[in-house]
Amino acid sequence: MTGQTWLWTPPRPTPTSVGIGSLLRAYRQAHGLTQQQLADLLGFDQSYVSKVESGRRAIHDISTLRHIARNLGLSPEDVGLAPGGLADRRREPPRGSAVEKVAGSQRAWRLTRDHLNHHRISLARAAARLYPETYRLGNGLLARPGWVWDTPVDINDIGLRWEESAAEAAISGSEPEADATRPLVGDGGAQSRYQRYTRAMRDLDRPTLFENRLSFRLLDVAEAEGAAPTLTFGHTTYFDAVDVCETVAHETAAAMMGGELAWPALPFRRRIGDPFDLAGRVALPSINTLTIRLDRGSASFVLHRRSAGSVATAGGVYHVLPAGVFQPSGITPFHHDADFDLWRNVMRELSEELLGNAEHDGSSSRPIDYDTDEPFRSFEQARRAGTLRVFCFGMGLDALTLFGEILTVLVVEADTFDSLFADMVRTNAEGSVVSTGPGRQAHEGIPFTQASLRRLVDTEPLAPSAAACLELAWRHRETLLPGLRMRAAV
Template identity: 45%
Template sequence: MASSAADATPNLVLYNLREGAGETQQDVADALNDLGAKHGRPIAITANQVSRWERGITGATPFYRKLLAEHFGVSVAELGLTRARVASPSHPRAADVLVIRTDDGQPDVPRRVLDSQGQWRAIRRALNAHRVALAREAARLYDETFRIGATGLIAPPGWLPDTPKDLAAFSIALDASAAEPVVTGTEDASAATRPLASEERRYARYSQAIRDVDHPRLFDNRIAWRLTGVDWGRTDAALRFGMSTYFGMVDTAEALAHEMAAQHVTGEGDRIAIASWRGLTFRRYLGDPFDLARRGLVPSTDTLTIRIDADGATFVLHNRGAGNVAVAGGMLHIMPAGVFQPSSILPAAQVADFDLWRNIMREYSEEFLGNAEHGGDGNPADYAAEPLASFEAARAAGQVRVYCMGVALDALTLYGELLTVAVYEGETYDRLFADMVDSNDEGVVVKTGKVQPTSALPFTRHVLDELISGGRLAPAAAGCLELAWQHRQTILGRN
């Protein structure tokens, strides 16, 4: 048993068994409860308990192991719950193989596979250490007219409206007829970005390699909405979306970033080469980054949160832990930020949650107040319950104004970014965030406003320039800050 989530070693075997069966954590919990009753021992396993087993935070008791084995049709030894041991150096193949055996006699891992995975991890470490610099170089690969200053973001004409759009001034629409994307990240063009899974094959998807070879603390696949169209000339369907999954985006986006890092991080991993298309096979294969029919673009809602009163405007940042998240780790980001996705797999959630403000509210609950994330398997979010009800009431009363400043792509990953800003009256901000946390599952919070005035970040040109030039600000954060400053009169109602 791990002493904390940070010390836990994920149980990838159990995770893979569930994923291979196409089941949610709630499905597994329900099945175990049924089996327990069948064996005359009523139990009450929850989806959260299954999650804790998979994350290695707690271990399953012998009886629960028996039920898990019965449910998945494997032996107890195949559940990945046995202790691994490393064979002694006297093994006859020690020169060629790092022998990793489990108590149930699983086969050796060939040296070539370990070397491939080790090299992949090294490139990924370099990628995560230089995401900001690599994004800025990646932006140089595209036409200068697409670049949003030096932020590392790119956007084509029409994706950024002339003035920020109040969320109440436009609607979004579900594009039920959207065809499946052409590029999925499983193509031969991306093969070099995926390590060997065995001597015979590479990992089929980049997300599978992350899961098995370099698993961050937070890395779960979820249903998500895929951007299929942008038209700010409309009010009824300015943004259109189809259905997709988070990992569907990761498989292309992180492969593009990995390829860029492999070609452009030089020396001892501390220098970035000038942008060049040489060696960027997968990026060339992908083609037009703004072609929403070619790949699945699952965007995040990135919300710059500003507190305003008579003394001026301040904003909040988030220092994201490098080992906690798969994307933007080790960087400063605005908060809240999160993938645009429903709170549950249940059909009711997919209807109720298809709303930008509701997605932002859930992120406020999680990142600002430290509440549990709606993990996708349980009940949908209840917008009549606190704290979501208070966020909704504050906006309805005009105490918080929320704008969308446009859509852009992180040039490194080509992740989609819905650039938004929420402006709170000082008293409202202090009331809603009176219990603001110091840290959350994704990193450390840099507080703002009267809640902790000594750490407030003033919304001034000087501060923005220092942050953007500092090399740690995530491209989406830099883009939000830059656009908010350009449109500050509209957003803040002052010069």
């Protein structure tokens, strides 16, 4: 790849700003926040933050500037004030007071959360080393023997079994061992800890996309000799999973900030115990799909840079495209029956992430008609024609969060790809599509070569499930890409 720009992400336009507006914009960018999130953090209206950042509104009120400094953990000098005098200090909560204790707890929680979001890849790799080597699948992913299959399986051959009466999970994230991951809340008169990690996220570090949706809970992964693999599911919600997964991740980040990562510093992870005990905790899987464009003499794949300020998990990393939680598009029995299907979940994510279509988020009572609604009709026609094929490699767990990861690959012939994704977007609600240079089209993607793979896996902040998809696709390239002469280097 000599002379070629590596992993170029299209920039988002930002307004020119001055003074305190410049500071707020820089703070947002450093912490991966949206204007709405910063406004929530400060107790301001989003339109007010927008005007300040763009220079259309100036802030001269000392108390407002001091409020900004206090809530963002900045010094008076940072916001253009001299250090406060005695009269100013009297307005601050007394050291050791209940109010200051709550503020300090929330400030520490935000700092740990910030560290977590900026170091997810290194934290996942460190967390993987806590478990036996036989459970490690690449960098930062765990898999039980039998969870990753010897050969890729057509996604329609994966058996899906429904368990209506699944027992409630014993682990919820509200255990005493998780107390340190949830900050204090209250006005000083009656203070307590947040009871749910997702409630703290909502109040203190809310991503743009943060909705509690009905989802499919993974209960079992089974592979019988001579039979297709079977995945068993029940119902859960997105927040039920996040309450456990982000809690264990937060605890890991705090332990790393405090020193070496070791089991004595991880009481909640110890409480969870066997990460593959799917009955003991809520395991909600994402379906991660490596999308490969297959041309006559070469192949390429699309990659996504996920925005830390937009998504609740896996923000700030490179990921395969598309990737999304396995969940129905609505709450009715009709949605459940239509959407309890891996391929249909992948199609919805393709529609949203590659074509920029609105997310099917349960706001409509009308189920999707996959036979007639576009782009699903065209996706299915291409699949039946054999110019689009989709396979599953198996299952894994992200070692940092213990979130479930279904690993899949989509292989599309170039003409079909260019037709289906003629209107492919460069940015979507979750981040931006990555290319290898500003002059390249989004659909051209990254060359599917061993050199690209190694550079991504070894040197870039690549999500563990994405790394596994790439490495498994390369391992099975002769099966997935028949007739293509793959080279070991560019």
